[in-house]
Amino acid sequence: xxxxxxxxxxxxxxxxxxxxxxxxxxxxxxxxxxxxxxxxxxxxxxxxxxxxxxxxxxxxxxxxxxxxxxxxxxxxxxxxxxxxxxxxxxxxxxxxxxxxxxxxxxxxxxxxxxxxxxxxxxxxxxxxxxxxxxxxxxxxxx
Numbered sequence: 001x002x003x004x005x006x007x008x009x010x011x012x013x014x015x016x017x018x019x020x021x022x023x024x025x026x027x028x029x030x031x032x033x034x035x036x037x038x039x040x041x042x043x044x045x046x047x048x049x050x051x052x053x054x055x056x057x058x059x060x061x062x063x064x065x066x067x068x069x070x071x072x073x074x075x076x077x078x079x080x081x082x083x084x085x086x087x088x089x090x091x092x093x094x095x096x097x098x099x100x101x102x103x104x105x106x107x108x109x110x111x112x113x114x115x116x117x118x119x120x121x122x123x124x125x126x127x128x129x130x131x132x133x134x135x136x137x138x139x140x141x142x
Contacts, residue, residue, distance in 0.1 A: 006033045009071050011095060012081030013088035014051035018043055020083050031127055036071040072098050079123060080107040
């Protein structure tokens with residue numbers, strides 16, 4: 001019997017860390033995991049507070065965020081790309097949504113926020129082949 005592939009959404013700051021998010025996406029896909037978001041390869045408006053990506057199917061903020069929530073609902077877990085400990089507002093909302101949906105949160109770096117930390121574990125704990133050196137490689141690629 002074939003098992004469905006693991007599916008995930010990577011939540012993080014598109015404005016501050018988009019290159020790192022795309023590099024992380026490539027590394028996660030190498031593990032055989034289907035990454036539902038982020039899509040595309042670049043930002044259309046990188047300086048704006050709400051960033052649209054070149055492959056986003058819609059450019060209405062609410063509809064786009066709702067589509068990300070739908071992707072979270074179909075995910076196996078959520079990857080929280082908290083590079084440099086940064087937690088953006090949209091990513092925080094997506095983490096809360098994933099938690100309310102019963103998903104496990106896997107973070108790139110240790111979470112310092114005492115409200116989120118008990119609900120998450122490190123990505124490399126769930127996938128030991130993803131070690132800190134992978135994170136360093138991701139940052140070097142940007």
